[in-house]
Amino acid sequence: MATLTQPDEKYIELYGPTPNFTPAGGWKIGDPDKLVKTHCCFCGVQCGIQLKVKDNKVVGFEPWEEFPVNQGKLCPKGVMRYMQNDHPDRLIAPLVRTKDGFQTAGWHEVMRKTVKAIQDVQKKHGKDAFAFLGGASMTNEKAYLNGKFARIALQTANIDYNGRLCMVSAGAANRMAFGVDRAANPWSDIPLAKVIILAGTNLAECFPILTDYIWRARDAGAKIIVIDPRITPIGRTADLYLPVRPGRDSALANGILHVMIERGWTDEKFIAEHTHDFDQVRELVKKYTPEYTEKITGVPAKSIVAAAELWGPAESSILLHARGIEHHTKGTENVLTYINLVLATGRIGKVGSGYGTITGQGNGQGGREHGQRNNQLPGGRDINKPEHREFIAKFWGIPEPELPKQGLTACEIIDAIERGEIKGLLSISFNPLVSIPDSERTRKALEKLEFFACIDPFLSETARYADVVLAGSLQEEDEGTVTTGEGRCVRLRNSVTPPGNARVDWKIICELADRLGKGKFFNYKNAGEIFTELTQASKGGAIDYSGMTYEKIENNMGVFWPCPSPDHPGTPRLFEGGKFHHADGRAKFHAYEYRPPAEDVDADYPLFYTTGRVVSQYLSGTQTRRIGALVKQYPEPLCEIHPLLAAKLGIKDRDIVKVTSRRGEIIVPAQVVKTIRPDTVFIPYHWPGKKAANLLTNRALDPISKIPEFKVCSCRVEKVADAPAKPTAQPFPQQIR
Ligand SMILES: Nc1nc2c(c(=O)[nH]1)N[C@H]1C(S)=C(S)[C@@H](COP(=O)(O)OP(=O)(O)OC[C@H]3O[C@@H](n4cnc5c(=O)[nH]c(N)nc54)[C@H](O)[C@@H]3O)O[C@H]1N2
Ligand SMILES: Nc1nc2c(c(=O)[nH]1)N[C@H]1C(S)=C(S)[C@@H](COP(=O)(O)OP(=O)(O)OC[C@H]3O[C@@H](n4cnc5c(=O)[nH]c(N)nc54)[C@H](O)[C@@H]3O)O[C@H]1N2
Numbered sequence: 001m002a003t004l005t006q007p008d009e010k011y012i013e014l015y016g017p018t019p020n021f022t023p024a025g026g027w028k029i030g031d032p033d034k035l036v037k038t039h040c041c042f043c044g045v046q047c048g049i050q051l052k053v054k055d056n057k058v059v060g061f062e063p064w065e066e067f068p069v070n071q072g073k074l075c076p077k078g079v080m081r082y083m084q085n086d087h088p089d090r091l092i093a094p095l096v097r098t099k100d101g102f103q104t105a106g107w108h109e110v111m112r113k114t115v116k117a118i119q120d121v122q123k124k125h126g127k128d129a130f131a132f133l134g135g136a137s138m139t140n141e142k143a144y145l146n147g148k149f150a151r152i153a154l155q156t157a158n159i160d161y162n163g164r165l166c167m168v169s170a171g172a173a174n175r176m177a178f179g180v181d182r183a184a185n186p187w188s189d190i191p192l193a194k195v196i197i198l199a200g201t202n203l204a205e206c207f208p209i210l211t212d213y214i215w216r217a218r219d220a221g222a223k224i225i226v227i228d229p230r231i232t233p234i235g236r237t238a239d240l241y242l243p244v245r246p247g248r249d250s251a252l253a254n255g256i257l258h259v260m261i262e263r264g265w266t267d268e269k270f271i272a273e274h275t276h277d278f279d280q281v282r283e284l285v286k287k288y289t290p291e292y293t294e295k296i297t298g299v300p301a302k303s304i305v306a307a308a309e310l311w312g313p314a315e316s317s318i319l320l321h322a323r324g325i326e327h328h329t330k331g332t333e334n335v336l337t338y339i340n341l342v343l344a345t346g347r348i349g350k351v352g353s354g355y356g357t358i359t360g361q362g363n364g365q366g367g368r369e370h371g372q373r374n375n376q377l378p379g380g381r382d383i384n385k386p387e388h389r390e391f392i393a394k395f396w397g398i399p400e401p402e403l404p405k406q407g408l409t410a411c412e413i414i415d416a417i418e419r420g421e422i423k424g425l426l427s428i429s430f431n432p433l434v435s436i437p438d439s440e441r442t443r444k445a446l447e448k449l450e451f452f453a454c455i456d457p458f459l460s461e462t463a464r465y466a467d468v469v470l471a472g473s474l475q476e477e478d479e480g481t482v483t484t485g486e487g488r489c490v491r492l493r494n495s496v497t498p499p500g501n502a503r504v505d506w507k508i509i510c511e512l513a514d515r516l517g518k519g520k521f522f523n524y525k526n527a528g529e530i531f532t533e534l535t536q537a538s539k540g541g542a543i544d545y546s547g548m549t550y551e552k553i554e555n556n557m558g559v560f561w562p563c564p565s566p567d568h569p570g571t572p573r574l575f576e577g578g579k580f581h582h583a584d585g586r587a588k589f590h591a592y593e594y595r596p597p598a599e600d601v602d603a604d605y606p607l608f609y610t611t612g613r614v615v616s617q618y619l620s621g622t623q624t625r626r627i628g629a630l631v632k633q634y635p636e637p638l639c640e641i642h643p644l645l646a647a648k649l650g651i652k653d654r655d656i657v658k659v660t661s662r663r664g665e666i667i668v669p670a671q672v673v674k675t676i677r678p679d680t681v682f683i684p685y686h687w688p689g690k691k692a693a694n695l696l697t698n699r700a701l702d703p704i705s706k707i708p709e710f711k712v713c714s715c716r717v718e719k720v721a722d723a724p725a726k727p728t729a730q731p732f733p734q735q736i737r
């Protein structure tokens, strides 16, 4: 794979000598043709950015200072994101597998081949034997289109998306507790909070721009509590750090609530008037004394008391969490027990007080709203509810019985392929070979497919197993909307057109639908027409966009849903006045006893294994591993290990270690750091092949959300070689832990 820093031989061979590089390796672009106000293609913060375009190529950026969320600021990925465009690895034509490997082909040929294969698989094995996997890096328009395509054109029940690996535990918990799935507060409330809990989020590396909000709160006197097995960069500046043992959060939250109840720091009036089921929780947490909770969680009893002392009586407060508490077989339970801490204080639905799940992917929020989930129809409707099915069937103009039922979730689809039940797959914007646990099983499943088509702008590791690769579009090559982690729907502009023979994603989907005989349902002239349709499909649903237009979104720097009518300004803060979205307007407490992870440590595998991210790489790395400046910051996965554990195992910094779980092994350099629990090791997951962290992880699923347990399994670590004379990896100074 080429990484782009300065013209190398391959670049010159492909594109000829270019005047665009300065001798120092920077871009010399002269005046751009235009500046396009749009958003970063990476995380759910969706920072505003102006892309510099010259000769139909993105060649740089300028800050977009008026966009209120980031006010021109960008993190390292945002600064470098422009380098993915015009990359030598970019697919510029569809590819077809032949006996001699991939060959480029014309669209007519690949489309014909794909449609025939879909029809053959479905004729032989039934409609549901062909599955669809979507993604949440794509726009709302594409999320909506994917759901409609699977249900009407493929007529399969088996559609799901990569958010199944990301935010579904939080989504399920939010719906169970509040009746709706969205952060309760706009981020502008964060600096107004007096106490902030950050549970299971490496905020500074994963949502760097939100760090600024936390620091503004701190400057105004807020106390920050960080709950993580690692002292993450934000943890180092926290007022209180709780070093939780992986997989123990439900016990920890129960323990904090125990102290709050004992000290009388619950808002009984709010609980009585606006919630249900607190009595069960009160009863359950009686046994979670600080000492009992310490035994389970490894967090000292006095720190548990200190957390309750800060959180309980606070004047205002916000609790934020991300995947650290959600990537578990009890992810939904973890989130619900933390929500109990918020509801018990009544500090929600107020300026400077509330709660939020921090969404991960660029469209982590919108990607889960418009019907590309296995159990969901547009507007956040439930595919199992007769009145919801009736509404959408009528809206789409099909008989209700033709609308498929609930299908399998993402990991279950891969399992069904492995079992030979699903025979064909179309996947767009998803790289499961790198991102799903137990990679070896994923690889075997992909090899079993009778037919596999991928739509991606790059030849991802998964796409290498495809029969056809349809050269789709990068974010800057299409237009539409995405919904940020605070529920704000913002506008993406197309800056350039896809290069060569590549195509805009939604046009590929629509043409496939047409060739499958369903063209009349997919007759759109532009993305705007898809948006208008999706807003109307959402009308009256839990997630209502019906009052939005592109123009309104642009004029207001985004609109927060629900926005149920053209004159409605949108809803930045939910639950004001204690009004929740369940039918009776009340929120619901949930009493959950702690239960251990699917795989806990034992004599053979005595250490916790946990995985996650580093600031300079993004997800499966398909995009960021191609950007030289980002690769330089963190070139390969390192195994974080505490000095005490390292000494016990005879490991020194940068020694090469083998980490083994029941599913596989990985050999990487050690990074000896004081910022991790001595019973835990951490490896970031952005790399494929033999360096894939997911060779080791456990594909056990949360029974409610069906998220896999990325954040905890057991492993052992041994040294295999001394550190090479020259360090193999030289992390960026900020990343030295
Ligand atoms: N740089 C960068 N930024 C990103 C992404 C990226 O790939 N790279 N991806 C985006 C996406 S899609 C997502 S989902 C988000 C993820 O954002 P985060 O969830 O913040 O990031 P992670 O690194 O997955 O995990 C967060 C933390 O969970 C901790 N943790 C592990 N086990 C436990 C546990 O049992 N309990 C608790 N309390 N904590 C635990 C880890 O030590 C880690 O610090 O980031 C988004 N932003
Ligand atoms: N061990 C471990 N594994 C994890 C996690 C973890 O913490 N630990 N985190 C999980 C989480 S939270 C997530 S979100 C998943 C993410 O996992 P994936 O979704 O598999 O990761 P991506 O890298 O986003 O892969 C998406 C593909 O989409 C392509 N793409 C990007 N934009 C577009 C577009 O606009 N159109 C098209 N057609 N393609 C596009 C990219 O080129 C890439 O090939 O990984 C999960 N896996």
Ligand code: SF4
Binding pocket: 040, 041, 042, 043, 044, 045, 046, 047, 070, 073, 074, 075, 076, 077, 078, 079, 206, 207, 208, 209, 210
């Ligand atoms: S914080 Fe997220 S959206 Fe903002 S520049 Fe960084 S990756 Fe992009």
Ligand SMILES: [Mo]
Binding pocket: 165, 166, 167, 360, 361
């Ligand atoms: Mo994610």
